[in-house]
Amino acid sequence: MSSAAHTSPAVLLPRPKWRGLLHLMGAPVAVITGMALLFIAETAKARTGVAIYALSLTGLFTMSAIYHRGHWRPTVKAWLQRVDHSMIFVLIAGTYTPFCLLVLAGSTSIIVLSIVWGGAAAGIITRLTWHRAPSALFVPIYLAMGWTALFIAPDLAAGASVTVNALLVAGGVLYTIGAIVYATKRPNLFPSVFGFHELFHAFTIAAAICHTIAITLILL
Numbered sequence: 001m002s003s004a005a006h007t008s009p010a011v012l013l014p015r016p017k018w019r020g021l022l023h024l025m026g027a028p029v030a031v032i033t034g035m036a037l038l039f040i041a042e043t044a045k046a047r048t049g050v051a052i053y054a055l056s057l058t059g060l061f062t063m064s065a066i067y068h069r070g071h072w073r074p075t076v077k078a079w080l081q082r083v084d085h086s087m088i089f090v091l092i093a094g095t096y097t098p099f100c101l102l103v104l105a106g107s108t109s110i111i112v113l114s115i116v117w118g119g120a121a122a123g124i125i126t127r128l129t130w131h132r133a134p135s136a137l138f139v140p141i142y143l144a145m146g147w148t149a150l151f152i153a154p155d156l157a158a159g160a161s162v163t164v165n166a167l168l169v170a171g172g173v174l175y176t177i178g179a180i181v182y183a184t185k186r187p188n189l190f191p192s193v194f195g196f197h198e199l200f201h202a203f204t205i206a207a208a209i210c211h212t213i214a215i216t217l218i219l220l
Contacts, residue, residue, distance in 0.1 A: 020068025022201045027061035049098030056094025060087040086124040093120035103159035139183045164214045171210035178203025
């Protein structure tokens, strides 16, 4: 029997038609939203936090769209994948930034920012240099960084409204569900059109919406 007969059917499936499309649509929305947040931000600290968040979100969506929508040579595709995954670290730290600057006080803000950006830098370097690292290996690292906020939950509760904190938690839960979908590759709803990866992207967008609304409420 030929080796082709042993080829996994999943390998033969075409790339889902929606692969990367949600993030392609999300990128310009992130730009517009970022500009709107900058417009309502009244202080230099607020504008700094908002700008970092907006750039990290736009960067993730843009890099994801470039990687997933393009048809690349294997070497280029592998490099783009590493950059795409590295942007997750950037977004995690970028999301923390406005909350640290606008909600947390003094040394707590500095400590948390140092931890998340230090962790992001380490994650980015590891992802870019460890070429054969399994993608799923980084999922628990992403989640651990994201849920670092649990250690400062009392500070967040004291510095922001119940609604803001609820949106923070909701966003974290949505990111977590998306990560589980990505790691397990289930449910793979419509493999040729909208599979598990598209569902993962949908959860990231829903989570980003929650966090963006939370930031907006802090600014108002």
